[in-house]
Amino acid sequence: MANMAQAIRMALHYGEKNLGVTDIFGEDVGAPLGGAFTVTQGLETAWNSPLDERGIVSTAIGLGLAGDRCVAEIQFCDYIFNTIDLLKIAGNTLWCSNGQYNMPIVVMTPVGAGIRGSVYHSHSFDAWAARLPGWKVVMPSTPLDAYGLMISAIKDPNPVLFLKPKSLLRVRGEELLPGEPAEKELKSMIDAPIGDRSKWKARWPKLGEFEIPIGKGKIVHEGSDVTVVSYGRTLPLCVKAAQELATQGRSVEVIDLRSIYPYDWQMIRESVQKTGRVLFVNEDTEVTNFGEHLAYRVTQELFYEIHARPRVLAGKNLPGIGLHPNLEEASVPHYEDIVHELREVLEEVP
Amino acid sequence: MRQVQSTKSKAQMKTRPSAKKAAKKPSVKKTEKAQAKDRALGLLPKNQVLQMMDLMVKSRVLEERLIKVYKAGDAFFWIGGPGEEAFGVPLGLLTNKGQGPAYDYLHLHYRGTPTLIAMGMPYLESIRLIMNRATDRSTGGRNFANHYCYPEWNVVPVGSPIEVQYGMAIGTALAQRRRKMKKEASGVTIVTGGDAGSAEGDFASCLIWSSRPGNELPIYITVQNNKWGISTPFSEQHGEKNVADRGKAFGIRTNVVNGNDPIESYFQIQGDLDYIKKNTRPVLTEFHVSRLYGHSSASGANRDSGEDPIELFEKRLVDSKYVAPGFVKELWAQYDVESRQAADIARSEAGPSKDTIWDHVYADGENADWRKF
Numbered sequence: 128m129a130n131m132a133q134a135i136r137m138a139l140h141y142g143e144k145n146l147g148v149t150d151i152f153g154e155d156v157g158a159p160l161g162g163a164f165t166v167t168q169g170l171e172t173a174w175n176s177p178l179d180e181r182g183i184v185s186t187a188i189g190l191g192l193a194g195d196r197c198v199a200e201i202q203f204c205d206y207i208f209n210t211i212d213l214l215k216i217a218g219n220t221l222w223c224s225n226g227q228y229n230m231p232i233v234v235m236t237p238v239g240a241g242i243r244g245s246v247y248h249s250h251s252f253d254a255w256a257a258r259l260p261g262w263k264v265v266m267p268s269t270p271l272d273a274y275g276l277m278i279s280a281i282k283d284p285n286p287v288l289f290l291k292p293k294s295l296l297r298v299r300g301e302e303l304l305p306g307e308p309a310e311k312e313l314k315s316m317i318d319a320p321i322g323d324r325s326k327w328k329a330r331w332p333k334l335g336e337f338e339i340p341i342g343k344g345k346i347v348h349e350g351s352d353v354t355v356v357s358y359g360r361t362l363p364l365c366v367k368a369a370q371e372l373a374t375q376g377r378s379v380e381v382i383d384l385r386s387i388y389p390y391d392w393q394m395i396r397e398s399v400q401k402t403g404r405v406l407f408v409n410e411d412t413e414v415t416n417f418g419e420h421l422a423y424r425v426t427q428e429l430f431y432e433i434h435a436r437p438r439v440l441a442g443k444n445l446p447g448i449g450l451h452p453n454l455e456e457a458s459v460p461h462y463e464d465i466v467h468e469l470r471e472v473l474e475e476v477p
Numbered sequence: 478m479r480q481v482q483s484t485k486s487k488a489q490m491k492t493r494p495s496a497k498k499a500a501k502k503p504s505v506k507k508t509e510k511a512q513a514k515d516r517a518l519g520l521l522p523k524n525q526v527l528q529m530m531d532l533m534v535k536s537r538v539l540e541e542r543l544i545k546v547y548k549a550g551d552a553f554f555w556i557g558g559p560g561e562e563a564f565g566v567p568l569g570l571l572t573n574k575g576q577g578p579a580y581d582y583l584h585l586h587y588r589g590t591p592t593l594i595a596m597g598m599p600y601l602e603s604i605r606l607i608m609n610r611a612t613d614r615s616t617g618g619r620n621f622a623n624h625y626c627y628p629e630w631n632v633v634p635v636g637s638p639i640e641v642q643y644g645m646a647i648g649t650a651l652a653q654r655r656r657k658m659k660k661e662a663s664g665v666t667i668v669t670g671g672d673a674g675s676a677e678g679d680f681a682s683c684l685i686w687s688s689r690p691g692n693e694l695p696i697y698i699t700v701q702n703n704k705w706g707i708s709t710p711f712s713e714q715h716g717e718k719n720v721a722d723r724g725k726a727f728g729i730r731t732n733v734v735n736g737n738d739p740i741e742s743y744f745q746i747q748g749d750l751d752y753i754k755k756n757t758r759p760v761l762t763e764f765h766v767s768r769l770y771g772h773s774s775a776s777g778a779n780r781d782s783g784e785d786p787i788e789l790f791e792k793r794l795v796d797s798k799y800v801a802p803g804f805v806k807e808l809w810a811q812y813d814v815e816s817r818q819a820a821d822i823a824r825s826e827a828g829p830s831k832d833t834i835w836d837h838v839y840a841d842g843e844n845a846d847w848r849k850f
Contacts, residue, residue, distance in 0.1 A: 181678055182679075185647065186648040188645045189644070189647055189666075192582070192645065193577075193582070193648060193649045193651075194652075212638050213644070220634055221838070222836075223626075225615070225616050225836075226617075226837035227628050227634075228626065228634060285839050342850070389850050391850070
């Protein structure tokens with residue numbers, strides 16, 4: 128099975144071959160590296176840009192204004208912060224022009240902890256991104272979803288921020304992508320060799336179109352006692368926690384939100400109405416966290432149908448993620464934290 | 478609804494019949510400098526010279542009308558570029574206007590009225606913008622004066638953040654370069670901005686990205702140096718003699734010209750655009766211009782001292798017998814009437830309704846209001 132990096136790469140290839148993608152660019156995105164996480168290896172339209180995040184985002188905006196389709200990369204979301212006003216502009220161009228200029232661009236960037244990335248390779252961006260009206264924001268947790276969300280992002284006439292959970296980029300999926308060959312064969316076809324790559328060219332499998340509609344979540348573990356809503360790195364931890372609690376007779380429903388904005392409120396609402404209890408899990412910092420918005424909405428709209436306070440489990444409100452494992456583990460949600468929090472929600476007596 | 482007619486050739490109708498004859502016999506009392514100016518004038522057809530005069534006045538009258546609209550309480554804010562007509566009008570005349578990469582892209586800042594007037598923008602559209610009317614065709618009442626948007630002319634949305642347009646210009650120029658390399662029709666990208674804003678990193682981005690070896694971009698990088706950043710003098714913040722000098726480090730052709738002289742501006746812009754089209758390489762040209770009404774209404778929008786390009790040009794045309802004394806005054810009065818009529822129309826129109834706030838957050842009418850997810 129393809130891992131998430133390979134899945135995104137194949138979606139980008141599908142995009143440049145079938146969806147009119149003209150430019151896939153950013154720092155070290157082109158040959159020979161093909162991206163810090165190998166996501167852009169072997170792509171025909173991939174090219175290296177100057178080390179200039181503002182230049183990358185503003186160039187993407189310009190390409191969008193010209194009607195070309197691009198996927199720009201910020202190498203780590205930790206370095207996207209100096210582009211925040213440009214992201215605002217990309218998000219408000221259609222609105223400010225009273226509907227005259229679409230901004231059909233995709234910006235992708237790796238996010239989150241989990242690779243011992245220290246202070247400036249562990250940031251999250253979903254809470255910030257949710258405050259960029261006009262953008263759509265997605266974050267997959269499986270290779271198949273990454274493939275389908277990237278294709279949807281490329282086709283979307285709006286700017287889409289594609290957040291890549293970096294700790295999951297090497298994790299293999301459990302479902303085949305349309306047209307995906309066997310694992311070994313895939314590696315030999317699309318992974319660049321170690322060493323001299325000057326003559327290497329990717330051999331692409333015949334891929335099929337597959338879209339995950341932006342704004343649609345997925346119930347990845349059905350349950351009836353409590354709902355947990357997550358995305359990205361913490362999603363598989365939630366599934367594992369649900370499986371563990373199932374052995375103790377507790378039924379946990381896990382929703383992979385996949386799209387942060389727009390989000391699948393219908394799915395959340397129906398699930399919470401069924402379970403009466405909900406926990407939101409993500410790893411961005413906890414103050415003005417996106418999970419807080421969802422918890423607020425549950426409180427406002429489902430207050431008389433729930434049996435416990437909606438809770439948010441998120442990263443501590445710290446200026447950074449410390450390098451030592453003890454520091455990182457104490458800063459962002461881990462498996463044990465999720466199990467603990469779920470038990471608390473389950474045991475709360477109204 | 479009444480429509481204000483755009484004046485096409487008032488200047489031509491009001492010229493003295495004997496002007497051509499007179500121009501052939503320059504006075505012996507004229508200085509050498511004046512004679513040199515006459516020679517420069519003579520390089521353009523007379524009707525084009527007069528057209529520039531006409532458009533410069535037309536633009537100034539509009540800017541002054543916008544200020545009056547603000548001062549009358551019919552607008553919340555004014556920002557614009559009176560004093561930049563001798564740069565902006567030639568730019569508008571020389572732009573290959575149309576939609577898409579085959580034509581020139583304009584990444585203007587909020588001092589672009591002279592350029593838009595030269596391209597054919599009616600008064601009413603600019604006044605609707607400053608009055609934030611629902612009929613405002615640039616922003617639908619959502620943004621400030623001079624924040625134009627004309628997709629059919631590749632005038633991309635003008636924003637308030639300083640200098641970001643220099644970065645975005647890279648993208649449209651890249652799209653045009655791609656087409657040029659494929660031998661498809663392609664225009665050039667033109668970006669305008671101020672001297673103070675050139676301190677922003679986006680200006681440096683533009684220089685770097687437009688001169689990548691083997692990937693040079695067809696981009697016309699211009700700076701309108703009025704020597705001020707709101708209340709801060711350029712001379713206190715910039716050690717470089719000319720902003721344009723910064724382009725030299727990147728092998729970019731650079732120029733510094735008198736942007737208060739429409740003839741000099743015209744030939745400079747024409748030559749620069751020709752070079753860019755021919756070589757698919759950037760040019761950086763700095764135009765020294767005047768700022769005649771301050772930065773914006775935030776600083777009063779009152780007339781400042783400073784060289785007035787319209788007065789200078791008028792004097793030159795009178796000296797050269799292109800027009801009679803009083804020509805500009807008459808033109809001014811005609812445009813003033815036109816601008817007043819346009820303001821009356823805009824004043825009678827409604828603003829955008831409250832229920833439109835969610836329109837165009839997403840394309841194609843897709844809902845972006847989380848309450849309706």
